[in-house]
Amino acid sequence: MINQRYYAAMGDKSVIRELAAYAAKRGEEIGEENVFNYSLGNPSVPVPQIYTDTMIRLLKEEDPIRLHSYAPTLGVESVREKVAASLRRRFGIPYEKIHIYPVSGAASALSHAMRAVGTPGQEIVIQAPFFSEYRQYVQGADLIMKVVPANFETFQIRFDEMEKAITENTAAVLLNSPCNPSGTVFTDETLTALSELLKKKSEEFGHIIFLISDEPYREIAFDGKKVPYPSHYYDHTLSCYSFSKSQSVPGERIGYIAVNPKCEMADQMTALFGQISRGIGHNGPSSLPVYTMGETIDETSDLKVYEENMNILYDAFRRLGFTVQRPGGTFYLLPKALEDDSVAFCKKALKYDLVFVPGDGFGAPGYFRVAYCVPTEKVRRSVAAIERFCAEEYGVKPNA
Amino acid sequence: MINQRYYAAMGDKSVIRELAAYAAKRGEEIGEENVFNYSLGNPSVPVPQIYTDTMIRLLKEEDPIRLHSYAPTLGVESVREKVAASLRRRFGIPYEKIHIYPVSGAASALSHAMRAVGTPGQEIVIQAPFFSEYRQYVQGADLIMKVVPANFETFQIRFDEMEKAITENTAAVLLNSPCNPSGTVFTDETLTALSELLKKKSEEFGHIIFLISDEPYREIAFDGKKVPYPSHYYDHTLSCYSFSKSQSVPGERIGYIAVNPKCEMADQMTALFGQISRGIGHNGPSSLPVYTMGETIDETSDLKVYEENMNILYDAFRRLGFTVQRPGGTFYLLPKALEDDSVAFCKKALKYDLVFVPGDGFGAPGYFRVAYCVPTEKVRRSVAAIERFCAEEYGVKPNA
Numbered sequence: 001m002i003n004q005r006y007y008a009a010m011g012d013k014s015v016i017r018e019l020a021a022y023a024a025k026r027g028e029e030i031g032e033e034n035v036f037n038y039s040l041g042n043p044s045v046p047v048p049q050i051y052t053d054t055m056i057r058l059l060k061e062e063d064p065i066r067l068h069s070y071a072p073t074l075g076v077e078s079v080r081e082k083v084a085a086s087l088r089r090r091f092g093i094p095y096e097k098i099h100i101y102p103v104s105g106a107a108s109a110l111s112h113a114m115r116a117v118g119t120p121g122q123e124i125v126i127q128a129p130f131f132s133e134y135r136q137y138v139q140g141a142d143l144i145m146k147v148v149p150a151n152f153e154t155f156q157i158r159f160d161e162m163e164k165a166i167t168e169n170t171a172a173v174l175l176n177s178p179c180n181p182s183g184t185v186f187t188d189e190t191l192t193a194l195s196e197l198l199k200k201k202s203e204e205f206g207h208i209i210f211l212i213s214d215e216p217y218r219e220i221a222f223d224g225k226k227v228p229y230p231s232h233y234y235d236h237t238l239s240c241y242s243f244s245k246s247q248s249v250p251g252e253r254i255g256y257i258a259v260n261p262k263c264e265m266a267d268q269m270t271a272l273f274g275q276i277s278r279g280i281g282h283n284g285p286s287s288l289p290v291y292t293m294g295e296t297i298d299e300t301s302d303l304k305v306y307e308e309n310m311n312i313l314y315d316a317f318r319r320l321g322f323t324v325q326r327p328g329g330t331f332y333l334l335p336k337a338l339e340d341d342s343v344a345f346c347k348k349a350l351k352y353d354l355v356f357v358p359g360d361g362f363g364a365p366g367y368f369r370v371a372y373c374v375p376t377e378k379v380r381r382s383v384a385a386i387e388r389f390c391a392e393e394y395g396v397k398p399n400a
Numbered sequence: 401m402i403n404q405r406y407y408a409a410m411g412d413k414s415v416i417r418e419l420a421a422y423a424a425k426r427g428e429e430i431g432e433e434n435v436f437n438y439s440l441g442n443p444s445v446p447v448p449q450i451y452t453d454t455m456i457r458l459l460k461e462e463d464p465i466r467l468h469s470y471a472p473t474l475g476v477e478s479v480r481e482k483v484a485a486s487l488r489r490r491f492g493i494p495y496e497k498i499h500i501y502p503v504s505g506a507a508s509a510l511s512h513a514m515r516a517v518g519t520p521g522q523e524i525v526i527q528a529p530f531f532s533e534y535r536q537y538v539q540g541a542d543l544i545m546k547v548v549p550a551n552f553e554t555f556q557i558r559f560d561e562m563e564k565a566i567t568e569n570t571a572a573v574l575l576n577s578p579c580n581p582s583g584t585v586f587t588d589e590t591l592t593a594l595s596e597l598l599k600k601k602s603e604e605f606g607h608i609i610f611l612i613s614d615e616p617y618r619e620i621a622f623d624g625k626k627v628p629y630p631s632h633y634y635d636h637t638l639s640c641y642s643f644s645k646s647q648s649v650p651g652e653r654i655g656y657i658a659v660n661p662k663c664e665m666a667d668q669m670t671a672l673f674g675q676i677s678r679g680i681g682h683n684g685p686s687s688l689p690v691y692t693m694g695e696t697i698d699e700t701s702d703l704k705v706y707e708e709n710m711n712i713l714y715d716a717f718r719r720l721g722f723t724v725q726r727p728g729g730t731f732y733l734l735p736k737a738l739e740d741d742s743v744a745f746c747k748k749a750l751k752y753d754l755v756f757v758p759g760d761g762f763g764a765p766g767y768f769r770v771a772y773c774v775p776t777e778k779v780r781r782s783v784a785a786i787e788r789f790c791a792e793e794y795g796v797k798p799n800a
Contacts, residue, residue, distance in 0.1 A: 002516065002517060002664075002665060002672070003515055003516055003517065003518060003519050003672070003676075004519065005519075006515065006516065006672050006675045006676050006679070007672060007675075009675050009679075010668070010671055010672060010675050014473065014678075017472070017473055021472075040470070042465075042469050042470050043465070043469075044465065045465075046464040046465055047464045047465075047468055052459050052460075052464060055455070055459050055688075056456050056459050056460070059452050059455055059456050059459075060452075060456070064446040064447045064452060064648070065442075065443070065444065065445075065446055065447075065648065067651070068447055068648060068649040068650065068651045068652055069442050069443075069650060069651050070440070070442050070650045070651055071651055072417070072421075073414065073417055104504070104653075104681075104682065104683070104686070105681075105683060107678075107681035107682070107683050108681040108682065108683070109681070110681060111679075111680055111681025111682075112681070115403060115406065116402065116403055116406065117402060117403065118403060119403050119404065119405075133678065136678040136679050137678075137679070137681050139679060140678070140679025140680055140681070141679075248464070248465065248468060249468040250468065250469060250470045251467070251468045251469050251470055251471055251686065251687030251688075251690075252468055252686045252687055252688060253504075253683060253684070253685070253686050253687075254686070264402075265402060268410070271410055272402070272403070272406055272407060272410060275406045275407075275409050275410050276403075276406050278414075278507075278533065278536040278537075278540070279406070279409075279511075279536050279537070279539060279540025279541075280511055280540055280680045280682070281504075281505075281507035281508040281509070281510060281511025281512070281537055281540070282504065282507070282508065282511075282680070282682060283504070283505060283507050283508070283653060284653070285653070285686065286504070286651065286652045286653050286654070286685070286686040286688075286689055287651030287652055287653075288455075288651075288652060288686075288688065288689070289686055289688070290651075
């Protein structure tokens with residue numbers, strides 16, 4: 001009568017969305033400006049003006065029938081070519097339009113990639129900590145999520161554990177750099193070692209183990225550094241990109257998958273994505289955002305505010321003696337809570353109108369995620385609340 | 401290594417898309433205006449001006465962070481309420497926002513609806529002729545498509561065959577009124593009888609058999625008639641709507657599912673859709689089209705051109721002695737071919753730059769679909785080509 005699998009899963013609600021809803025409700029009571037809502041990764045800086053201008057221009061100048069018409073099954077060719085050209089320029093990898101598949105955001109990209117390379121019952125190996133929604137994408141594709149325990153010292157890969165996790169039944173490793181929730185950028189050394197491991201294991205098991213690279217935070221890097229590009233290290237890489245964070249348009253659901261031209265079945269992979277799309281009724285992202293993507297491919301919002309926010313919060317947590325890694329990018333911090341039970345910790349924080357997300361869902365129990373995509377003046381104001389929270393609940397005072 | 405199921409299905413290309421691609425290529429050779437491309441159901445009248453104006457206004461006036469931000473899991477509440485209000489006004493059914501789920505077009509609506517009410521291995525019963533992509537949606541949900549043979553006299557339901565087709569294993573009947581590809585509007589009598597049958601069978605088998613109602617052509621009705629609304633006849637109806645045809649925005653991927661408030665689990669159904677969406681990485685339609693939907697809910701393109709086109713072609717085919725039902729809506733005609741093999745018939749038509757789609761994929765072998773969403777002056781010009789085709793290939797001349 002009703003699909004029991006989905007029905008049962010309805011209880012498995014998104015903790016992040018629930019906390020965000022709580023924060024919104026609390027905001028109605030005491031004023032939004034008084035709730036330090038660090039729950040949701042919704043960008044706090046506006047879309048680049050050229051994005052808005054481009055949309056308006058397309059709406060005014062383009063033939064409306066063409067602008068709003070069905071895209072071909074694999075997406076608008078001219079836009080796919082523009083994405084390929086941008087990636088060629090930026091990364092020096094000879095992508096062609098045949099390697100580019102427009103999708104409705106990173107969630108869609110990952111879901112297509114997993115379905116393409118995994119057969120139901122196979123495994124996707126993921127290094128903790130990881131974005132909590134990965135569970136949904138993996139289970140939705142009838143695959144099995146295998147978690148490599150976190151390295152809480154550096155949040156880099158634990159290769160001893162990763163090697164044990166990869167078996168004959170492994171379809172792909174999923175990597176997210178910079179990482180939600182830790183903010184970690186996987187280093188040149190890590191990616192080199194990962195590539196070697198994947199080559200070795202692919203040979204050992206007689207089939208390619210793919211690298212699914214989730215890259216929505218690629219452009220949000222700190223300290224003037226560049227994020228190493230996974231496809232530079234391993235040929236069988238599917239780069240899953242979304243403009244949600246870099247252009248502050250998460251609601252527009254727009255991104256792409258870029259298949260490394262040396263990847264197994266590189267020239268057929270996008271056709272495979274197209275077939276997957278038909279079966280889930282997805283049929284590509286909306287056309288206005290697609291054409292806009294083509295025109296604004298190399299533009300980003302003013303992203304430096306996230307680094308400013310990070311520095312304020314990182315310093316505040318350090319002064320309070322928290323164990324916390326300095327992030328290399330994203331707009332997340334993942335400090336260790338002041339008690340083992342991070343759910344209890346986050347619950348106590350709510351009393352001070354501080355909305356943090358417990359690390360449990362991210363494979364990091366005992367830690368908590370701080371999504372600092374909020375206005376900087378609010379970040380500054382939140383420091384006093386954090387200090388009061390730590391003093392009153394845990395007797396912890398900042399060091400001078 | 402690669403999901404063999406999708407890989408194998410890649411050969412199963414969309415005949416419609418292939419013919420459309422052929423027509424585009426031929427257009428480059430002889431001029432687009434000389435190809436009578438009746439293959440693709442892509443609207444030929446522009447979007448209503450108010451749609452464009454609304455998008456521009458939202459882009460200029462709305463807070464960009466709000467406009468482009470993540471929607472809640474079940475969609476933007478204010479827009480869901482506007483859709484519910486419009487349906488209450490139009491159909492007198494007490495929909496509330498909890499019954500409305502925004503989706504990215506009818507393909508997405510149907511995919512969500514099937515996954516919600518069907519458990520893998522169960523059956524979806526569909527009256528032929530039917531939209532060829534239904535196979536993809538049904539198979540993609542791991543369900544089985546059971547086809548009720550066509551009634552070529554009237555294209556209404558064959559209740560003797562429909563009754564045999566519905567078994568204990570039936571999750572839902574899928575109905576498409578007005579119907580792609582026949583243009584048939586299912587009558588008051590048909591819907592009344594269908595409702596009785598579904599009630600009887602639900603009781604017999606001890607579980608609700610749902611009605612999934614695919615309604616993208618609801619606003620394209622001819623001869624001044626209204627299309628009977630399936631949810632008026634049967635409580636357990638999921639109405640799947642898309643603005644693709646009514647507002648000429650198929651590329652924007654925007655529509656909704658409206659759950660009849662008396663439907664089994666009516667108040668939980670949209671939460672179930674939300675759970676399904678997470679598992680396929682869909683996460684709702686793009687936000688700018690969503691907000692635009694809220695503002696333009698009762699607007700349509702100038703749809704009367706399709707009736708004009710239909711009359712020209714219907715009369716032409718009748719004069720040539722074709723067996724053809726007069727459509728009650730849509731922008732399709734489904735005449736009987738002049739030979740048993742409609743693939744061969746359509747192939748011969750290509751010599752005259754007439755692009756028709758064989759009925760085989762629609763469950764109507766021996767018939768062919770004419771999608772007359774093309775400019776009326778071109779429809780007029782095509783009549784001579786049709787007459788030449790019929791005369792030269794089949795020795796058929798028009799009656800006076």
